[in-house]
Amino acid sequence: MATGTKKGSSACQSGQTAFAARLLGRFAAVAAADNNNLIFSPLSIHVALALMSTGASGDTLAEILAVAGAPSREELRAFVRAAVIDRVLADQSGAGGPIVAFACGAWTDRRVPLRPEYHDTIVGTFKGSATTVDFKDKPVESRVQINAWVAEVTRGLITEMGKWRDPFSKEHTIDHQFHRLDGSTIDVPFMQIWCDQKIACYDGFKVLKLPYKTMDVDRASPDFDWTQLNPQSLIEKMTSSPNFLHDHLPSEFVPVNEFRLPRFKLTYGGSIVEDLESLGLILPFHPLTANVSEITEVDTTDDGPIYVSDVIHKAVVDVNEEGSDAAAATESDDDCGFSLDYEPPKQVDFVADHPFAFFMIEETSGSIIFAGHVLDPSRE
Incomplete structure (x- = not known):
């Protein structure tokens, strides 16, 4: 591995750790204020930022990289593929190890086709799925289709982990x-x-x-x-x-x-846009400031400029x-x-x-x- 690649991977790993710590501080403070338990996946949110960076440019891209703690989009993408997709998310069930199910997909309206480069990155680098649906005329059917795909990819769960080395009786x-x-x-x-x-x-x-x-x-x-x-x-x-x-x-x-x-079981599901904004990720979520022009073939639609409208996160942990x-x-x-x-x-x-x-x-x-x-x- 080239020295530059090693340095980029090390920087991205440090950035991921720092990002996880900042997220923990934000989530923990909010949860503790309401006396609630907390569960989330820093890794999957970091991967979502990497996916978002693939379609961004200009100040929007710079902001995403700063929050993710990555030197460049290319280095972040290479790190996610090598350290996360091919390692952490690899199926270890054959060796008795954990299985981590991860759903990575892009769903766009049929009137807003993806750029071929963005499509290839999702499918090739992130091992995800890129699909068009009819959000405008068939919103209910589109949601059902997306939910069915997520359930299939994650085996109906967010995670299905392995067993302890020394299980409890x-x-x-x-x-x-x-x-x-x-x-x-x-x-x-x-x-x-x-x-x-x-x-x-x-x-x-x-x-x-x-x-x-x-x-x-x-x-x-x-x-x-x-x-x-x-x-x-x-x-x-x-x-x-x-x-x-x-x-x-x-x-x-x-x-x-x-x-x-x-023993305990925790679940979380909801929007994390406000949490990401508190860490400094602001530009992608506003139509007048977002520059995600590398996602689709068009910059605007009948409904206005293209931007990231929401980030939904879900996590489950069951300790027994x-x-x-x-x-x-x-x-x-x-x-x-x-x-x-x-x-x-x-x-x-x-x-x-x-x-x-x-x-x-x-x-x-x-x-x-x-x-x-x-x-x-x-x-x-």
Whole structure:
């Protein structure tokens, strides 16, 4: 690989990490203000920006690249193809690993044909679908067609992840108290296990890393982990220092004493335009400022100039005894023990019974696939 290509990929990866941290800060603040749980996919939103950049030019393109943290459109496109499409989103089910279903498509009205170059980029680079429909005269039928396609591509889910390397036993799941931010408590199912875990202990918080099951026949294959951090206030440190999460990931297994994680399922679906605008992405969403002339053969229609009217994001995470979709960490007052000479290592307690942040990471590339926080495991 050429040096320039390596530098571009490294810059795009750093940009993706910084973008994920900024998004986390925005989403977490909004969710916490309403005392809501949070789940979103920084990776898929970053890919959406890459797709958007393919059809943009001028100041609109510059703004997209600045928010995405990419040096150029070409480098961003190459990074998404190599690090995301061909690696993170590769089907690992044959090796026992996770399956990440990703729906990438462009749907345009039949009166506004796509430029051949844009069509080829969607299909070739992003492995997506480019289709024309009749939005004006058949809006309901068009929506049904799009929804059916998304359901087929994602197997009816947003993600279908693999199993934990060391799955929990359902017969050991018991109810325990979870302490909410307002000081109240609620009984929820907690999963338990007693085998060694990857846990790192720091001043005021701990980090857990749960690896997914893989056959490990090819070290070049994606390496997925679920990571959990507590307290929830650590999100502030992560947003101010994008490498905070990666710098604090545990690397060694330690023996555990009490080890409990709550089961939970979270969903999110809705427009994220205001969130992207808060990060500085403004021009694409306004008809008088957007320059997305490289998407279609025409610049205007009977309804006015072409612009990005909305960005809809949906994510689902379901954490149970067999597996899950993300990564997380939690806090405790216990010290972390380690082996010194022949002294047996000290057992570590890890009990996620307070609000925590979680992440699903592909470690080799550093891509954060899912992120969020749990304030109340009983609420979806």
